[in-house]
Amino acid sequence: MPAHATTAQPRGFLIPIGGAEDKIGDAAILKRFVRLCGKRPSIAIIPTASRRDDAGRVYQDLFSGFDAADTKILQFARREDCDDDSALNVLSQCDGVFITGGNQLRLSTTIGGTPVAKLLRRRNANGMPIAGTSAGAAIMPAHMIAHGEEGATPRAGMVSLAPGLGLSNKIMIDQHFRQRDRIGRLLTAIALNPFALALGIDEDTAAFIGPDNVLEVVGNSTVLVLDPAEVRHSSLAEANPGEAVSITNVRMHILTAGMRFDIDRRVVAE
């Protein structure tokens, strides 16, 4: 699913952030993203998920303070905006992209299937880092968690998927994880088809996923990893809507800052 690289360059970092990342303290996550983009990088900000007029400007001000040479806000409010040559030109030239929070369905319905989505896939495949917080994290994988219900127990129908950007088909991403009690919906999501790793990313926490598909946790809380490789049974196919769903042999990892996990090999990396 990830677009194929057209050069020998390795894929760019993917940096899903669990939302509510620190902006006034040491801002470790955002600073590290800017550093990853290069020396005095040019960064494009996509605030499409948000209804707030200042969603892009908040990050523009921050990134400028972190030594970005240049920041551009690409509004993409309507699908026709995604054909705009000057915006596509910015996306072709920038050193990194940041996608704000809001509603991930606003992202998928507005940019899905447009030249913007194709260009984001191609630039990432060719080495450009893409970071996103909250909705901007959810949109990254092939299979996006669009919305769902809170609670620790997986229940039939408690999670709704939609096609995402397809930057990776090896992971699914949930965010505001512990703060919104989302383990039930993440378990339900992997029960649907136990093939992808599921990442539950807490607020003010990020997974920096490198070109080698090894992630490193940065931030103040944890990333939960659910690995369904050995799942033996789940009742999801037989459960009525709202009914509790069984699922066995899920392997779980809770990772704190500095810990690394190899997504391809599905093991904690030393």
Add this chain to the structure above:
Amino acid sequence: MPAHATTAQPRGFLIPIGGAEDKIGDAAILKRFVRLCGKRPSIAIIPTASRRDDAGRVYQDLFSGFDAADTKILQFARREDCDDDSALNVLSQCDGVFITGGNQLRLSTTIGGTPVAKLLRRRNANGMPIAGTSAGAAIMPAHMIAHGEEGATPRAGMVSLAPGLGLSNKIMIDQHFRQRDRIGRLLTAIALNPFALALGIDEDTAAFIGPDNVLEVVGNSTVLVLDPAEVRHSSLAEANPGEAVSITNVRMHILTAGMRFDIDRRVVAE
């Protein structure tokens, strides 16, 4: 998303069937599938989606009558069955695979992420045809329509997606299409992220999708194609659950037997 071919051989046919295909008349769809698999082919049948004990045997008897040299039923009732060496050996050797109807979530929860799913992807990438009816059609794409509500009007939340087998990420598939009044849910599915073509396949009708991604309609009714490439607006991201959803500029094609459609170029093929 489709597995990468490991030889120069073109991808195998994908043959999603809309369910309730003719078995006692000229059985045009099933006969054509068997012919596509080669001369006196060996065919593996996967009845996992069905609860009926005889689901596999029905097709075994039919395919034998259509000059298949050999047919094997691979039960895959539980996830541990998907590690079985003799079954994997059959899948490695056969000339074609047929997936029966039933409940597509039983397929995704049982074979998703197992060696069976990986082998089906690899064999198809290397040239082997895979046909499936009803649930067996739904499971084929990257994004599977798991279930939904009837009705012609798209409404927020009326369709549930799950990850499918990932044999193609260019199409989504719905079946029993006209018979179960599913255009509303198919429109809702493309509104979520307007990037893939949506195929609504009627009963006793099939899309024979060739290695060149050109499909040909076979059977007694129609295949509806929804192309979201020019979609300008949809209200899905803002709609409340159950609320009617707007979507504009969907291009629609209704194709009858013998008609061909180029999935890559998104045009009716001559």
